[in-house]
Amino acid sequence: MAVGNFANCLNVTLAYEGGWAEHPKDPGGATMKGVTLATFRRWKPGATKTDLRNISTETLQKIYRADYWEPVKGDTLARGVDLATFDYGVNSGPATARKQLLKVLGGTDAETVKRLCKARLSSYQSFKTWITFGKGWTVRVTAVEAKGVAWSLVADAPVDAPTPSPAEALKAEGIKAASTAKIQGNGGYASAGGAGGGVATPTHADNLDQLATWLLAGIVVGAIALAVYLLWRSHINKKRAEAYRAEAAIVESGAA
Structure with missing residues (x-):
C-alpha cells in the first residue's frame, strides 16, 4: 500500500x-x-x-x-x-x-x-x-x-532481477503508443481523404433517389467523424509515447 x-x-x-x-x-x-x-x-x-x-x-x-x-x-x-x-x-x-x-x-x-x-x-x-x-x-x-x-x-518489481525491468517495460509502452499513434494518424488521414473523395456532385446526384443521397451523406459524415476520432487518438498516443519515454529515463537514472 x-x-x-x-x-x-x-x-x-x-x-x-x-x-x-x-x-x-x-x-x-x-x-x-x-x-x-x-x-x-x-x-x-x-x-x-x-x-x-x-x-x-x-x-x-x-x-x-x-x-x-x-x-x-x-x-x-x-x-x-x-x-x-x-x-x-x-x-x-x-x-x-x-x-x-x-x-x-x-x-x-x-x-x-x-x-x-x-x-x-x-x-x-x-x-x-x-x-x-x-x-x-x-x-x-x-x-x-x-x-x-x-x-x-x-x-x-521483484528484487531478484526482474524481467523486463521497470525501465524496459516503460520503454515498451512508449514504443507501443508511438506505433499506435502512427497507425491511427494514417487511418485518420485516409478516412478524411476518402470522405472528401466520396462526396457526390450535383451531376451525380441527379441520378440518385433521395434515400440513396441520404445514405451517401451519412457515409460521408461517418467517415469524417471517424477521421476526427482517429486523429485525436493519434495525438493522445503521441503524448503517451513522450511521457513513457521520459519516465523510462527517470527510472533508469534511479530518481523514481
Missing part, C-alpha cells in the same frame, strides 16, 4: 496546477495552485483574492489532503493508482474519481492506472471547455498515466 505517498502525489499535481489563474472560461474562477476562492473561503471565511494568492503551504496541504486525498482514500490505494485517482479527483471531484476507479479496477496496478487515465481523458472530450483546455488536459493526463505506471512497476 502507498501509505505516506500523499506528498509525492501532491507535488506531481501541483506541477500542473501552476500558480495564480483566473481564466474567463474556467468555471472554477479565481484559482491559486488549484485551490479556488470558493474552496479557500470554506477554510478562511471572507477571504479575498489577495488572501488566496498568498495561501500558505500548510493551508494548501491541509486543503488537498482533506478535500481530495482522504475522500479518494489515497492511503488505501497502491502506489501509482493513488496518483492517478488523486489527480483525477482534483480536476473532477473526488466522488467522480473514486466512482470511475471502481469501474476500471482489476488486473495489475499498472493496468488499472492506464484504464483510469483513458476513461478520464475520454470524459473530458465531452466538456464544452475541451477546445480551450483540451491540449493541456491531454499533456497532464498522459503524463500522470506514465508516472503512475512507473511508480506501480517499480513498487511491484
Whole structure:
C-alpha cells in the first residue's frame, strides 16, 4: 500500500496546477495552485483574492489532503493508482474519481492506472471547455498515466532481477503508443481523404433517389467523424509515447 505517498502525489499535481489563474472560461474562477476562492473561503471565511494568492503551504496541504486525498482514500490505494485517482479527483471531484476507479479496477496496478487515465481523458472530450483546455488536459493526463505506471512497476518489481525491468517495460509502452499513434494518424488521414473523395456532385446526384443521397451523406459524415476520432487518438498516443519515454529515463537514472 502507498501509505505516506500523499506528498509525492501532491507535488506531481501541483506541477500542473501552476500558480495564480483566473481564466474567463474556467468555471472554477479565481484559482491559486488549484485551490479556488470558493474552496479557500470554506477554510478562511471572507477571504479575498489577495488572501488566496498568498495561501500558505500548510493551508494548501491541509486543503488537498482533506478535500481530495482522504475522500479518494489515497492511503488505501497502491502506489501509482493513488496518483492517478488523486489527480483525477482534483480536476473532477473526488466522488467522480473514486466512482470511475471502481469501474476500471482489476488486473495489475499498472493496468488499472492506464484504464483510469483513458476513461478520464475520454470524459473530458465531452466538456464544452475541451477546445480551450483540451491540449493541456491531454499533456497532464498522459503524463500522470506514465508516472503512475512507473511508480506501480517499480513498487511491484521483484528484487531478484526482474524481467523486463521497470525501465524496459516503460520503454515498451512508449514504443507501443508511438506505433499506435502512427497507425491511427494514417487511418485518420485516409478516412478524411476518402470522405472528401466520396462526396457526390450535383451531376451525380441527379441520378440518385433521395434515400440513396441520404445514405451517401451519412457515409460521408461517418467517415469524417471517424477521421476526427482517429486523429485525436493519434495525438493522445503521441503524448503517451513522450511521457513513457521520459519516465523510462527517470527510472533508469534511479530518481523514481
